[in-house]
Amino acid sequence: MKTSGPAFLLVSASEDLHAHGVRKRLQDAGHTCDVLETDALSGRPGLSWSWESPRATVPVFGGGHVNVDDVNVIWWRRISRSQSQLTDDPAHQDVIGNDSEAAVRGILVSSFSGRWIDPPHLVTKAENKLEQLRIAHQCGLRLPPTLVSQDPLAVRAFADKHNGDVIAKVLRGTSRRPLVTVSVDADALDDDSIRCCPTIYQARIPGDRHLRVNVFGSEIHAVEITSEHLDWRPYPDHPVHPVSLGSELAARLLRVLGLLGLHMGVFDLKIDADGVPVWLELNPQGQFLFLQAVCNVDLLGACSRFLERVSTQPA
Numbered sequence: 001m002k003t004s005g006p007a008f009l010l011v012s013a014s015e016d017l018h019a020h021g022v023r024k025r026l027q028d029a030g031h032t033c034d035v036l037e038t039d040a041l042s043g044r045p046g047l048s049w050s051w052e053s054p055r056a057t058v059p060v061f062g063g064g065h066v067n068v069d070d071v072n073v074i075w076w077r078r079i080s081r082s083q084s085q086l087t088d089d090p091a092h093q094d095v096i097g098n099d100s101e102a103a104v105r106g107i108l109v110s111s112f113s114g115r116w117i118d119p120p121h122l123v124t125k126a127e128n129k130l131e132q133l134r135i136a137h138q139c140g141l142r143l144p145p146t147l148v149s150q151d152p153l154a155v156r157a158f159a160d161k162h163n164g165d166v167i168a169k170v171l172r173g174t175s176r177r178p179l180v181t182v183s184v185d186a187d188a189l190d191d192d193s194i195r196c197c198p199t200i201y202q203a204r205i206p207g208d209r210h211l212r213v214n215v216f217g218s219e220i221h222a223v224e225i226t227s228e229h230l231d232w233r234p235y236p237d238h239p240v241h242p243v244s245l246g247s248e249l250a251a252r253l254l255r256v257l258g259l260l261g262l263h264m265g266v267f268d269l270k271i272d273a274d275g276v277p278v279w280l281e282l283n284p285q286g287q288f289l290f291l292q293a294v295c296n297v298d299l300l301g302a303c304s305r306f307l308e309r310v311s312t313q314p315a
Contacts, residue, residue, distance in 0.1 A: 006072035006311035007032040009060075011108070013039045013080045018289050018303075020061075022075070025304035031311075032070075034060035039080035041100045049107045056111035058104065068111040073311045075117050077285050079104060114315050117307065122261040123284045129171055129200060135259050136279040139252045142272070143279050145203040152191040155201060159186035162203040167230060169200045181231040204230070205278050209271040213245065213253060214288045214299060216264050216306035220250055221299060223291055224271075240294045249277055256282065264306065 008026055012019035014037045026033040036058050041047060046059030057065040081097035105120060118126075125131060130148060137143055147158040148171070159166045169181040183204065186194075210225040210232055222245050227238040245253075257265050266286025269277040292299045 006308075007066075007070055008034070008073045008075065008307060008311070009058075009066060009068075009071045010035045010075045010077060011038060011079060011104070012077040013037060013082075016077065018287070018300075019075070019077055021289065021300045022304050022307065023061075025300055026307065029304070029308070031308075034062075034066050036104070037061055038078075038101065038104055039082045041104070042083035042096050047103060047107070049103070049111065054111075056107050058107060068108060069113075071112060072114045073117065073307055074108060074112060074114065075307060076120050076123060079120075115310050115313060117264060117310055118262045118284060126260040126262055126265070126282065126284045127172075129281055131260075132256075132282050133279070135256050136282075138259065139255045141252055141256070141279045142276050144205055147201045148198055149201065150195050150198045152189075152194045155189075155194050156186045158201055159184075165204045167202050167204045169202075171198060171200055183230060205270045205272050207271055207273060211243070211245075211267070211269040211271065211277055212291065213267040213269065214286075214291070214302070215253065215257060215267070216302050217309060218254070219302055219306060220245060220253075221288075221291075221297055221302055223295055223297075240291065242295050242297055260284075263310070264303075 008023075008031060010019040010023055010033065012035060016035075019035050023033045023035050037060075041059065044059050046057060046065030048065075049056040054069060056068045058068060059065045079101055081101045083093075083097050083100055087093060087096070109120065133143060133146060145158075145162060147154065149155055149158075164185065164187070166184055166186065167181055168184045184201070208226055208228045210227060211222060212225060213220065213222040222243050223240050224243045225232050225238050225240050227235060229235055229238075232238055253267055256267075257263065260282075262284055264284070266283045266288060268280040268283075270280055272278050288299045288303075291297060
């Protein structure tokens with residue numbers, strides 16, 4: 001039975017605690033809220049679309065389906081090509097995964113007329129780290145010297161220019177395995193490894209102070225993470241505490257989101273030896289729930305309130 005108020009659809013993957021946590025908060029507040037698990041479509045009924053009918057439907061967690069036209073706000077958290085496969089044939093697996101993703105995107109983009117957080121095409125654009133760097137520079141943020149290349153000569157010249165103190169990270173990576181940022185010795189890499197694929201090389205920012213900034217519309221929740229590791233994410237025991245951002249830094253981060261057409265995002269920065277935050281990257285739909293436990297900050301509440309505010313705005 002539909003409750004009063006706006007209806008929300010959270011597009012994510014199975015067992016995403018962020019989506020299910022926000023779903024519960026919104027339902028507790030009296031809203032209709034469902035989760036579309038994009039990696040659990042294969043073998044399930046409920047997905048239907050026709051150009052001859054306005055009634056497009058998608059299956060939701062717990063069984064049943066929703067009419068896309070009844071939804072007011074879509075939180076486009078993440079989409080997955082992976083499916084619970086009904087076949088061992090790799091080609092068939094690709095067809096099932098690719099067509100499932102294409103159907104979800106096509107149905108929602110063509111049939112939904114409410115508010116997106118955030119539009120899929122803008123999220124895809126914002127996920128490109130080169131575009132992020134361009135926009136961050138335009139907004140006056142300090143950036144590390146950066147090279148994207150698969151040319152051994154260019155990579156070794158870049159490393160020499162920065163006295164070999166260089167890190168490497170992926171442009172997109174893979175969902176099959178977590179890949180962390182690492183220090184590299186360009187002299188130890190063989191040319192074939194460098195040529196293998198384009199990689200982001202950057203001068204390393206010394207220090208152990210990292211910023212993780214969660215933005216929900218105009219609401220900002222920042223934490224400082226103290227870690228000697230280049231990439232703190234695999235290590236659960238680092239000190240974390242909430243911090244307030246200066247008004248100038250906050251305004252610049254909000255401007256980055258504005259220029260990218262986004263309303264929410266999770267930023268990573270590192271504080272250099274001069275005490276200046278240096279841009280690392282933006283994840284339009286980054287993880288934030290782990291911070292709630294260690295900092296006693298209600299980020300689920302912040303995200304839910306943000307979506308509620310969005311629901312009152314015109315599409």
